[in-house]
Amino acid sequence: MRNGEAAMKVGYFPGCSLHATAREYEESLKAIAPALDLQLEEIRDWACCGATSAHSTNHLLSVALPARTLVLAARQNLDRVFAPCAACYNRLASAQHAIEHDKKVASQVESILGASFGHPIGVLSIAQLLSEMTDRIRSKAIVPLKELKVACYYGCLLVRPPEICRFDDPEAPTSLESIVTAAGAVPVKWDKALECCGGGFSLSRTASVVRLGRSILRSAKDSGAQALIVACPMCHSNLDFRQRAINRSAGDDRPMPVLFISQLVGLSMGLDPVRLGLNRHFVNPQPFLSTISAGRVEHREQA
């Protein structure tokens, strides 16, 4: 545990979504980092991790693309790389695992990249990174969240497969709960925290995403949660952007705000909701923000 230490520097791999559909995730991360004495050093000239499309079609490609990023990180003298997107995290961590445990693939990839691997890189998810900083989060949480009840949603890739992640419990994880508790919110008990949201099928099998999102949102609402906390841009998009379709299909018009965990931490620090990108959500966050007296955002209804 690095709790209580001085400034922490980690390599930063934003991934493609954080520069587009999940801009607010990056905005909120950059907003809370200074308060947490966290220095995010972006990997220069990083490329896409390859995501589902690479690993469903070409195993080598799915290792080589993130491996290039790991080589760049080593050249920047970084020991640890933080990937806020759970899917990117999974690809980077899987590549690191393959490099360390599959000699054949490792040597194939070295020749493909025309570069050799430096020191091993620790790949961190946001759950790992922030759970190392719970003391700081607790000390910076100046806004009382008034026992705000939140459902922590891990999705499928944040803590598994266990041999890749080697962090938290793959079936009964608690890291996100420890973070939101440090921020002053109250995690609810619910049973869909690890169910898949439909991931990369948002475009190609929208109906599947709606079906899966329905059961996740229903369970979160039934548990009494006032907000759903996520740690992945895909989960966010499937549960926020697609929420109107989901609610419509369920005949259930109760909106459920979906927040990145960094946004919740930012709110607990008293940061402006706009700085945290809450204005970019599709589900109107205003009623929720009002319950914690967190200021206002301008919200435009979904067309």
Place this chain on the structure above:
Amino acid sequence: MSRIGVFICHCGENIGRTVDCAQVAQAMGELPGVVHSVDYKYMCSDPGQALIKQAIKEHNLDGVVVGACSPHMHEKTFRKAAAAAGLNPYLCEMANIREHCSWIHEDRAEATEKAKGLVRFIVEKIKYNRPLSNIFIPVNRRALVIGGGIAGIQAALDIADGGREVILVEKESSIGGHMSQLSETFPTLDCSQCILTPRMVEVAQHPRIKLLAYSEVESVDGYIGNFEVKIRQKARSIDVSKCNGCGECTKNCPNKKIPSEFEQGLGFRTAIYVPFPQAVPNIPVLDRDNCALFKGRAKGVKKQVCGKCATVCGRRAIDFDQQDSFITEKVGAIIVATGYQLYWIGKEQESEILHGYGEYGYGTIPDVIDGLQFERLASASGPTGGKILRPSDGKEPKKIVFLQCIGSRDRAKGMEYCSKICCMYVAKHTMLYHHKVHDGKAIVFYMDIRAGGKGYDEFVRRAIEESHALYLRGRVSSLTRNGDTIRVQGVDTLSGEPVSIDADMVVLATAMRPQPGITSLAQKLSVSYDLHGFLNEAHPKLRPVETNTAGIFVAGACQAPRDIPDSVAMASATASKVLGLFSNEQLEREPLIARVDRQTCTGCFHCERVCPYGAVERFEVKDRKGNLIKVIAEVNQGVCQGCGTCQATCPSKSIELDGFTDEQIFAAVNAL
């Protein structure tokens, strides 16, 4: 010059097909010291043995080498034949040209050459053999049985009925084991306690059984026929000689809300208690961790906090200051019958190789219980008086889902083995449930139904056809709370359909594991055990109740998952082995053990440190006046197993294995 006879066996076609036996016999006949060499179809047959006997007499042989199968098979046969002809049996040896040669080679010429080498090896060795005679060791004809479940009870009764004394050690305050917790037993549905308690009473009344309940084996010394066992009698806080089991103390104990181990946590007991009404012995035990008086003492409260039990005891039998005591017993044989425990699905596990079931909530969901808990619910003497009720709210469950193979056959959780009894008791549970809750639905998730046994498969069919249990083939992916029901997310692989059930109760058929502490007991006994702690038998087929340590036997579920009939059969088998051992006052054994040369031993005791059996003792050499000259090593003939580790270790070549001396081995190796 030696006068050695060589006899090459064809073993029908077994050896003869690949090895040219006549050629081997001829070549051996040309070796110096060999005066007679022949081959024959079946050396082990009567005419074959007669050939050997005849040759010993005719040629005045001083050594016999039989080139045939493994000595494990027929060494005894040929040594007896040699002895019958007047030759010391240890001057007869076998060369293995079957398992080590004909069975594993195809090329006849090469195999024949190898066979010659193998026989020559023994011919050269036997030139240095010397006559040996068997060793006799005294036998203390009393037995120790460790564990007072059904296996231990059966073994103790059989030995005692056979006329020998038995000491029965049980770590709990009563004998009876898990069988006393069961409601009915498969495949006949007879009441478990009804058939068990008469045996328990018999143990208590038997003049030749000394029952030491609430006791544990502390240490074991000695060897077959001559074990010395130190037993810890744990402090009951009761003077056993005074207590008459009236039960006043229990009735008056103010702390009545301690989860009962016997009821698997579904019922309560007092701090001073008897686990169940038919307990043997019927003497209470005081649970000091939960007793107000002892809690007060631990906090340093000067005033005595409670002490009600002592006040009401008319015989002044309560002794708060009682300490653990130790006794030593001398026995000739030991039977281990420590039984099993059930695997638990929780996150914390007793060893690193085991894992819990996070996907089933790590045991935190109410109304998800295990098989023994269901037994207590179904038992007329149980916490609900035999009504099937949910532990959470006392409601009658209308839909129960039973999951088989929980932990068992699950590499990911660390147990690859089948627990063997679960298919049967789950079928029994569905029947008991059907008998008690007529409108209830029992659903079973199974992978395979393993019902080998007399009347077993018929029993499972009755569960399906008469009690209408619905059997679904598949494992369950997750158990989650859903309101006050449990969401069971499973599959029926036979229809290929995922299945989602909201159950009122879930019963997990969890894996059988050996008792905690089995490995430390096994180490005290020098008995080997497997990855899971199940004790190893000496041979899986031919010596199923013996262990690798002579004089120590295994019965019941400490050796592998076993049901009641198997455990009882094993127990009777160990008793028969023990009674056989006790049939003579002395035990005869082969003399192939280590021997110390007292002249050259320097007393460095490297041998003592490497001996895996603890067979090396210290011997004081004194002069005529009784002055100590030196301390040297001596081998206990009863303990030594003839492994030869000492011989390989001794720096001054002062310890040698009879029958395998350096001289013999060098001569043999030089012949290759």
Place this chain on the structure above:
Amino acid sequence: MSTSSQPLALSAGTPHNRSLSAQILDVTGLDPARCYQCGKCSAGCPMASEMDLKTHEIIRLLQLDMRERLLASESIWMCLTCETCTTRCPNVFDPAAVIDALREIVLRENPGLVPRRISAFHSAFLDQIRANGRVFEFGLVASYKLRSGALFADVDSVPGMLARGKLALAPRRIEAIQDIRRIFEQCAMERPR
């Protein structure tokens, strides 16, 4: 699972070199013989209700070496790689990795079998990476629509995305794009493990 009226024609003996099982073993290091068909994978699969072949049936067809049925099945394209099956498999088998390997085999041996929308998505996605090093989502969506023919799905969400600043209209290319092109070329050439 059974849709054919023909009895199974089983190839005799152990997995031969050209069996699909042997191919999977070669690519993933996983031997389908490990699976004892408990179905725990299918029981927990979020997509099971939409799949004609459930996860354990995919592995069963592998064990039976029913190559054509398996490779033509749309089910292997429905796996979300959520790893639920892999995390819970009692045999420490990895169905998710096996399904990835099957998809790779189909793409190499008979790309025509890939469902149009899925193949459109993956091609569009990988084209983005090849062209820019990163995924430019507006371009991804446009390209996917053209390839899949699903022209009008989600068009109403574009203004909302734009208003929230979530769609960049022009791609940004990484500097060392030649690195990425080299990776794509080499990976296409190299046989996987």
